[in-house]
Amino acid sequence: MFRLFGPSNPPAQPGDDINKWSIRLGPLRPILTFIGLSLLLLGLSRIGLIVWQWSRVAEVDGLWSVLGFGLRMDMVLISYFLMPLALGMFLLPPFLLRTLVWRWICTLWLTLSLTVLVFMETATPPFIQQYDVRPNRVFVEYLNHPKEVGMTLWGGYKIELLISLVVLLMIVGVGKRLFAPASLQSQGWSWRKRLLVFPLIACLLFLFARSSFEHRPANASTAAFSSDHLVNELGISSAYSVLFAIYRLKDEQDAIKIYPHMASDEVVQRIRREMMLDPADFVSDKIPTLHLQRPTITRQKPMNLVIILEESLGAQYVGALGGKPYTPELEKLSKQGLWFSHLYATGTRSIRGIEAVVTGFMPTPARSVVKLGLAQQGFFTLARILKNAGYSTEFIYGGESHFDNMRGFFLANGFERIIDQNDFDDDIFRATWGVADGDLMRRADEEFRQHGDEPFFALVFTSSNHPPYEIPEGMAKTGSDEKPFVSAIRYADHSLGAFFKLAQASPYWDNTLFLVVADHDDVVSGPSLIPIRHFQIPGLILGGKVEPREDSKVASQIDLPPTLLSMMGLESEHPMPGHDLLQLPEDYPGRAIMQYGMTHAYMRGDQVVVHTQDKAGEQFTYHDEILDPTESPDSELIKDALATALWPSLAYQEQKYILADMSTAKTKASHGMSAVAEAVQRAN
Numbered sequence: 001m002f003r004l005f006g007p008s009n010p011p012a013q014p015g016d017d018i019n020k021w022s023i024r025l026g027p028l029r030p031i032l033t034f035i036g037l038s039l040l041l042l043g044l045s046r047i048g049l050i051v052w053q054w055s056r057v058a059e060v061d062g063l064w065s066v067l068g069f070g071l072r073m074d075m076v077l078i079s080y081f082l083m084p085l086a087l088g089m090f091l092l093p094p095f096l097l098r099t100l101v102w103r104w105i106c107t108l109w110l111t112l113s114l115t116v117l118v119f120m121e122t123a124t125p126p127f128i129q130q131y132d133v134r135p136n137r138v139f140v141e142y143l144n145h146p147k148e149v150g151m152t153l154w155g156g157y158k159i160e161l162l163i164s165l166v167v168l169l170m171i172v173g174v175g176k177r178l179f180a181p182a183s184l185q186s187q188g189w190s191w192r193k194r195l196l197v198f199p200l201i202a203c204l205l206f207l208f209a210r211s212s213f214e215h216r217p218a219n220a221s222t223a224a225f226s227s228d229h230l231v232n233e234l235g236i237s238s239a240y241s242v243l244f245a246i247y248r249l250k251d252e253q254d255a256i257k258i259y260p261h262m263a264s265d266e267v268v269q270r271i272r273r274e275m276m277l278d279p280a281d282f283v284s285d286k287i288p289t290l291h292l293q294r295p296t297i298t299r300q301k302p303m304n305l306v307i308i309l310e311e312s313l314g315a316q317y318v319g320a321l322g323g324k325p326y327t328p329e330l331e332k333l334s335k336q337g338l339w340f341s342h343l344y345a346t347g348t349r350s351i352r353g354i355e356a357v358v359t360g361f362m363p364t365p366a367r368s369v370v371k372l373g374l375a376q377q378g379f380f381t382l383a384r385i386l387k388n389a390g391y392s393t394e395f396i397y398g399g400e401s402h403f404d405n406m407r408g409f410f411l412a413n414g415f416e417r418i419i420d421q422n423d424f425d426d427d428i429f430r431a432t433w434g435v436a437d438g439d440l441m442r443r444a445d446e447e448f449r450q451h452g453d454e455p456f457f458a459l460v461f462t463s464s465n466h467p468p469y470e471i472p473e474g475m476a477k478t479g480s481d482e483k484p485f486v487s488a489i490r491y492a493d494h495s496l497g498a499f500f501k502l503a504q505a506s507p508y509w510d511n512t513l514f515l516v517v518a519d520h521d522d523v524v525s526g527p528s529l530i531p532i533r534h535f536q537i538p539g540l541i542l543g544g545k546v547e548p549r550e551d552s553k554v555a556s557q558i559d560l561p562p563t564l565l566s567m568m569g570l571e572s573e574h575p576m577p578g579h580d581l582l583q584l585p586e587d588y589p590g591r592a593i594m595q596y597g598m599t600h601a602y603m604r605g606d607q608v609v610v611h612t613q614d615k616a617g618e619q620f621t622y623h624d625e626i627l628d629p630t631e632s633p634d635s636e637l638i639k640d641a642l643a644t645a646l647w648p649s650l651a652y653q654e655q656k657y658i659l660a661d662m663s664t665a666k667t668k669a670s671h672g673m674s675a676v677a678e679a680v681q682r683a684n
Helices: 020-025 028-052 054-059 063-091 100-122 124-131 137-142 146-156 158-188 191-210 229-233 238-247 264-274 328-334 350-359 382-388 403-412 437-450 484-504 557-568 635-653 663-672 674-683
Strands: 291-293 304-310 338-344 392-397 417-419 456-461 512-518 536-543 549-551 572-574 591-596 599-604 607-611 618-623 626-629
Touching (some): 020 028, 028 100, 028 124, 054 229, 063 100, 063 238, 100 124, 100 158, 100 238, 137 238, 146 158, 264 635, 304 437, 304 484, 304 557, 328 484, 328 536, 338 557, 338 591, 350 382, 350 403, 350 456, 350 512, 382 557, 392 403, 403 417, 437 456, 484 512, 536 557, 599 635, 607 635
Parallel strands (some): 304 456, 304 512, 338 549, 392 417, 392 456
Antiparallel strands (some): 291 572, 512 536, 618 626
């Protein structure tokens, strides 16, 4: 039997074939072995990524910067991995260091640490292909949904998964062979020698981990040297990127710790001015953005509202927006309603799009409020205000509604009914992410018809255009060699067109307002601090009473909810800071707000202000999908942009978007839309 607490090996005898230098190095040997192997593997991975992205690296003359920052930041991460082990190696009593248990601990720690480094590097290329960044917080969030993620990876990345598995098995084998003898030979020093050397080793590890003599230690932003975010991230490892994102979760709910400081009073003042309202319209100091919104249109009957949130449909796939001609049905519909030709998403994930179109809340560096604790009760949503006005409210989704906490958030904040994949018949087509769009849209039409004359609000969320792009057999073009995502986009578009054929022939068409909008683009990439082109999305409001026209002003997803209320003819009080796009001055170019990880962008016309972590705002001119530095920055514009970056975190933390019982809004809404209230009473 193994003696766990006895000597792990008998003392070396004369003639034993053990390298004397290894013995002399003692506890330094496993440390130096780990450092050398880690730097080699991370360096090879970085060189491979540089070769892959060479055009972007060369564009910013970034080769030596990437390699230099890479070595520096790799040593930061390696030092953190080694600190716990060094404490044991240099401070534990000799009898413990000679046990088999310690040898196992040492070998296991070093092997697992190396495996983590390599695993994250093997996961990097497909993640970059999808998000144009190294693995970050999104990588961690998806781990909460292993079934969907596993099926997606297996459906679209089989070769990459197999290669990663082989590489990881090799690393485990190599680590065991190298670290086991190194751990054994680490016993060559006396305890006194260890205690004497420990302060030097601790000091070196601390200095390498901090990697800076300035006020703040080095972090991910230290490696940012160019305007290309991906090239900047090549200077850090993916393990560092993920671990740093996890560490910063404690700060992400408070943008004040990420962006420059601005007094709360000034933030509120600028946000109110940004809303472009009469000061008399603001009705609360406790909730600074709570205001009275008067509609542009008077309705004699309450209009229904349907929001169709299209999965991953960026402007790059819409011919009318300068993209590929993959959405002919949407483009036909665009001639029948209010078409937004310069609309921008607030983020790069579905949950961010839901946040924008359902709550009108500005984006933050934190996760969407749909997932945050303080927003799980009393948070403002369109569903809450419409339910209060007598509407039925429902969420219709082909997947699992608990994904990203949608079900919990919706039911707690105004949605009365949830229909998800569990409520569909078994004989329909089901993909990894849920029921196919065609079946989803047919079910939505059936539900809407059942409401009769009762006013209703529905959020319909599609999923067919999501990796691994599974669509019903026969829906792809026969004999076509187009990529699966193209077939998925075409199928989603076909399903949308089929739904509107049903809707236009239905009793609810004439009295329903429809919003068709993407949640975000598919693959967000580009050699800029923020790839604005990939935030551009299609947006269309149509229905039986909507006059066709195009709105070419810059607009944000957060502008859509107040615009919908206005077109529905509802006078109401709400805290949404977005614009009613029908009431903007003619000479106002419009504005959009975008969050890209820790990067916040504010675009007014063609002027863009970008705030990155721990850095002052920078102003650019946007043209031809490029951000050019502005020669004479506008300090007021930069401050306005900073206010939009800080306000949502402030509003969330201080619960300034919470309307606990909607009593104030309810009274005002009822008073201000007597025709709507009377129609509701008649319908009842």
